[in-house]
Amino acid sequence: MRIGDLSAATGASARSLRYYEEQGLLVSARSGGGQRHYPETAVERVSLIQSLLSAGLNSAAIQDVLPCISNEAIRTPWLAERLTSELDRVTRQIDDLNRTREILAGLVEEYRVD
Amino acid sequence: MRIGDLSAATGASARSLRYYEEQGLLVSARSGGGQRHYPETAVERVSLIQSLLSAGLNSAAIQDVLPCISNEAIRTPWLAERLTSELDRVTRQIDDLNRTREILAGLVEEYRVD
DNA sequence: CTTGACCCTGACATGGATGTCAAGTTTTAG
DNA sequence: CTAAAACTTGACATCCATGTCAGGGTCAAG
Numbered sequence: 001m002r003i004g005d006l007s008a009a010t011g012a013s014a015r016s017l018r019y020y021e022e023q024g025l026l027v028s029a030r031s032g033g034g035q036r037h038y039p040e041t042a043v044e045r046v047s048l049i050q051s052l053l054s055a056g057l058n059s060a061a062i063q064d065v066l067p068c069i070s071n072e073a074i075r076t077p078w079l080a081e082r083l084t085s086e087l088d089r090v091t092r093q094i095d096d097l098n099r100t101r102e103i104l105a106g107l108v109e110e111y112r113v114d
Numbered sequence: 115m116r117i118g119d120l121s122a123a124t125g126a127s128a129r130s131l132r133y134y135e136e137q138g139l140l141v142s143a144r145s146g147g148g149q150r151h152y153p154e155t156a157v158e159r160v161s162l163i164q165s166l167l168s169a170g171l172n173s174a175a176i177q178d179v180l181p182c183i184s185n186e187a188i189r190t191p192w193l194a195e196r197l198t199s200e201l202d203r204v205t206r207q208i209d210d211l212n213r214t215r216e217i218l219a220g221l222v223e224e225y226r227v228d
Numbered sequence: 229c230t231t232g233a234c235c236c237t238g239a240c241a242t243g244g245a246t247g248t249c250a251a252g253t254t255t256t257a258g
Numbered sequence: 259c260t261a262a263a264a265c266t267t268g269a270c271a272t273c274c275a276t277g278t279c280a281g282g283g284t285c286a287a288g
Binding site: 051052054055079083084086087090091093094097098099104107 | 166169204207218
């Protein structure tokens with residue numbers, strides 16, 4: 001599939017897909033004329049990238065966590081630690097958000113009653 | 115309390131506190147020389163601002179939701195709707211984050227086992 | 229071959245909260 | 259009174275994913 005197809009399939013703009021590649025998060029084959037071609041599996045990979053981005057990881061963190069250029073996973077204690085620390089961060093973020101949600105829900109309730 | 119005290123009490127930098135005021139989220143009394151003075155209640159207000167910011171509301175949204183210059187709450191259908199829509203957004207955000215957390219937890223598990 | 233849709237690279241712009249620096253004023257401690 | 263610490267305003271810088279524009283190439287259908 002070409003970049004427009006991948007964009008349509010994932011909702012990521014072509015600009016973003018090129019950026020992901022530039023950051024080493026995504027690879028593409030090139031046609032003779034230089035246009036990018038992606039395998040079907042790219043859809044899932046882009047979804048994963050989107051999830052991690054929206055979870056607050058930046059591209060450097062994602063690159064650490066998902067070695068994608070060299071396909072073989074290099075499992076080091078350091079990587080495990082990195083993953084765990086990101087997991088902790090996301091967990092804390094969820095806790096914070098839940099508290100904030102309670103506050104908002106309280107306001108909604110308060111304004112709804114009278 | 116002065117701005118340094120409020121900063122220490124909330125963890126927000128003095129820069130941020132001035133910014134909140136500039137955005138109409140926070141008010142301060144001024145001493146003769148022009149320095150800001152805050153009541154104790156400002157600590158809680160700043161905490162609330164921090165929560166809402168970290169939940170992804172920008173200062174305009176917070177200003178909509180927390181009328182603070184005019185202290186009397188203007189309860190309009192519009193405001194109720196606004197609150198509800200922000201609540202929905204935060205709820206969706208939490209759902210997304212939970213899914214991402216699952217993914218990260220899966221990776222941690224995978225890397226931990228072998 | 230031509231045309232229109234699609235793609236390429238490179239560069240600059242954006243938003244929004246926050247950092248940081250400069251030059252000057254206020255407050256507080258000694 | 260004086261020195262240091264804290265504060266003031268204003269301006270410019272930063273991050274970083276994404277938007278957008280320009281100028282040019284590619285590809286498929288007629």
